[in-house]
Each structure stands twice: as C-alpha cells, then as structure tokens.
Amino acid sequence: MAQTDFNDLMWFLAVAEEGNFTRAAARLGVVQSTLSHRIKKLETRMGIRLLARTTRSVSTTEAGERLRRSLAPRVREIESEIAALMVLRTRPAGLVRLTLSHHALTRLIWPKLRPVLRDYPEIRLDLSVDGGFRDIVEDGFDAGIRLGESVEHDMIALRVGPDWRLVAVAAPAYVAARGRPGHPQELLKHDCINRRLAMANALYAWEFEKDGKELRVRVDGRLTLNDEATMVAAALDGVGIAYAPEDMVAGHLADGALELLLDDWSPRFSGYHIYYPSRHQNLPAFKVVVQALRQ
Incomplete structure (x- = not known):
C-alpha cells in the first residue's frame, strides 16, 4: 500500500x-x-471497505471497526501528550x-536552585x-x-556569579x-597537587598574572586529582601545594590551617555564566531557573 496520509486516518476516525x-465534517x-472523497481514496489505497454507508447513517465495517479500535487510543495518547507539552x-x-x-x-x-524545587513542584x-566542556546541544x-x-x-550567556580567583595554598608544616x-x-621545585582535566585527559597548567604579564606553569608532584575538594584536603594534610578556588579555602586561611602563597600572582577569572541556545529562553521552567541563578 502507498504511504498512508495520517490526516486521512484522523478523518476516518472522526466519521467512525x-x-x-x-x-x-463540522467537527x-x-x-x-x-x-467523503478522502475516505473513498483511503479505502481504495487500503483495498478494503471501512465504512458501510446508507442514506441515513454511516457505520464501520468489521475492518473499519478494527481500525477504529486501533487508532482511537493512540490518537488520544498523542493528544494528551500534546496538551501536556502545551502546558x-x-x-x-x-x-x-x-x-x-x-x-x-x-x-x-x-544554593540558588534549592528554593526552586521548593517553590515550583512541577519543575x-x-x-x-x-x-x-560538553556540547550542550548534542x-x-x-x-x-x-x-x-x-x-x-x-x-x-548571562552572568550568574562574581569574578573569582585561584590561589596557591599549602599547610604551615x-x-x-x-x-x-x-x-x-x-x-x-615543589610538590604540587596536579589537577587532571577530565575531558582532555591532560594536566592543568597553573595560570598566573602580574602587572599584565601572564604565565603558565606546568607543575609536578606526587599526587594528581580531578576533584578540587580532595585537592584542598590533601593540602591540609601537608601533601603539597594546591591551586584551588579562593572561596573553597577562605575558612582554612582564616583559621591558619593553610597559608596563602604567591598572592600577588593570583589572577581573577570572569565569573560563572549560564549559556544556552536561543530556542530555550522562552520555556517558563527554564526562565525560572535563569532568574534564580541571576539573583
């Protein structure tokens, strides 16, 4: 049979x-x-009669009733899903x-998204x-x-956080x-706690800057990690020098558990941004998330 026009099936279902x-037709x-013409063409393509017509009424044949029973729940399911999507x-x-x-x-x-789950139960x-990095579209x-x-x-791209910097820290011992x-x-000349970049499977070259001069140093050491929290823990244990976000070590610097090194060489990075393709910006749930992150 030639490829079915699904509009014809929908029209048949309405008549049935x-x-x-x-x-x-009014529906x-x-x-x-x-x-009437489209239903006749459907029957011709299928090679079977679907409707029994009289001057006063229309009823389904055995084949037509079988088709109706097959189509109806699937159409209702599609309509329900479309309605849910429209919501x-x-x-x-x-x-x-x-x-x-x-x-x-x-x-x-x-901390910014936790209230979203509380206030919007359908998100x-x-x-x-x-x-x-990930290809967010793919x-x-x-x-x-x-x-x-x-x-x-x-x-x-929209900013969702302030600028911050990486700092070199080590235990007093x-x-x-x-x-x-x-x-x-x-x-x-030091034991540095290396950070492995997951996607590139390479080691991060520590970035420094002073008086407009940028410098990258490929450090060496006995420990390599891909988790910043564990890097800080290792530095606290005296394993070596860690290069970590300042906000993660601020408390340890304040209580003396860690010491700040090369302070004047630590550069600031442009803060976190949320980035996305333009087609997502009009969805209400996505708008709520973006608004929460930008507060």
Missing part, C-alpha cells in the same frame, strides 16, 4: 466516532464532499538539564557535574554553567619544611 459525515472544519509553555513545569563543574554546583548554583532538575542539555571566558560565542615560593617558576 460521529457515525455521520455531516457531523464529522473537522471541512466540506462534507471533501471528507510547559504557560506554567513552569518539566525538566531542566544543566552541565556544570563541581565547584560551580556546590559553591554557587545549588525537575538534572544537574550533571562534568570536569570538562548531549541534550538545556544549558551549561562555565566561566565567562570559556563560553562559546554562538550561545546566549609544608611551608616550614620546603619554604615559600616567591615566583611561580619556583613551583617547579
């Missing part, structure tokens, strides 16, 4: 349910003669998927912690959270035993 061409908003356009509901770093999640994003969140995410300088240029570096290049 109404039992009358006039009422079915569909078409001319009765057009409806997403009018009230905050549905799933919002974000990709972000562990630091962004714990220090910034989760669901899927927060995927990734150590590297991987099915609604948005990503990354530093502003790392956002792709073809995306909408380590500094007493190994000394205090006065220049980033002196880190090459």
Whole structure:
C-alpha cells in the first residue's frame, strides 16, 4: 500500500466516532464532499471497505471497526501528550538539564536552585557535574554553567556569579619544611597537587598574572586529582601545594590551617555564566531557573 496520509486516518476516525459525515465534517472544519472523497481514496489505497454507508447513517465495517479500535487510543495518547507539552509553555513545569563543574554546583548554583524545587513542584532538575566542556546541544542539555571566558560565542550567556580567583595554598608544616615560593617558576621545585582535566585527559597548567604579564606553569608532584575538594584536603594534610578556588579555602586561611602563597600572582577569572541556545529562553521552567541563578 502507498504511504498512508495520517490526516486521512484522523478523518476516518472522526466519521467512525460521529457515525455521520455531516457531523464529522463540522467537527473537522471541512466540506462534507471533501471528507467523503478522502475516505473513498483511503479505502481504495487500503483495498478494503471501512465504512458501510446508507442514506441515513454511516457505520464501520468489521475492518473499519478494527481500525477504529486501533487508532482511537493512540490518537488520544498523542493528544494528551500534546496538551501536556502545551502546558510547559504557560506554567513552569518539566525538566531542566544543566552541565556544570563541581565547584560551580556546590559553591554557587545549588544554593540558588534549592528554593526552586521548593517553590515550583512541577519543575525537575538534572544537574550533571562534568570536569570538562560538553556540547550542550548534542548531549541534550538545556544549558551549561562555565566561566565567562570559556563560553562559546554562538550561545546566549548571562552572568550568574562574581569574578573569582585561584590561589596557591599549602599547610604551615609544608611551608616550614620546603619554604615559600616567591615566583611561580619556583613551583617547579615543589610538590604540587596536579589537577587532571577530565575531558582532555591532560594536566592543568597553573595560570598566573602580574602587572599584565601572564604565565603558565606546568607543575609536578606526587599526587594528581580531578576533584578540587580532595585537592584542598590533601593540602591540609601537608601533601603539597594546591591551586584551588579562593572561596573553597577562605575558612582554612582564616583559621591558619593553610597559608596563602604567591598572592600577588593570583589572577581573577570572569565569573560563572549560564549559556544556552536561543530556542530555550522562552520555556517558563527554564526562565525560572535563569532568574534564580541571576539573583
């Protein structure tokens, strides 16, 4: 049989349910003669009679009734799903998927999104912690959270957090035993806690800046990690020098558990931004998430 025109099936279902061409045509908003013609073409393509017509009524044949019973629940299911999707356009509901770093999640994003789950029971969140960059379109995410300088240029990007910096820190016992570096290049003589970049499977080169001069140092050490919290814990244990977000070590610096190194070389980075394709910006649930993150 030639490829079925699903409009014809919908029209057949209307006639079968109404039992009358006039009422079915009114329900569909078409001319009765057009409806009758399309049903005859459907029967011709299928090679079977679906409707038994008399001057007063229309009823389904055995084949027509079988087709009606098959079509009706599927059509209702599709209509119900479309209605549910339309609701997403009018009230905050549905799933919002974000990709972000562990630091962004714990220090910034989760405190802002926790109230969203409390205040909007129909919104669901899927927060995927990734150590590297993801193609949010290809991987099915609604948005990503990354530093502003790392956002792709073809995306909408909105700031959701302040600028921050990475700082080199070590335990007082380590500094007493190994000394205090006065220049980033002196880190090459120290045990540094390396950070592995998950997506590139490479080691992060520590970035420094002073008086407009930028410097990258590929440090070495006995420990490599891909989790910033564990890096800080290792530094507290005296394993070596860690390079971590300042807000993660501020408390340890305040109580003397860690010492700040190379303070004047620690650069500031453009704060976290949420970035996404333009097609997501009009969904109510997504708007709620963006608004919460920008507060």
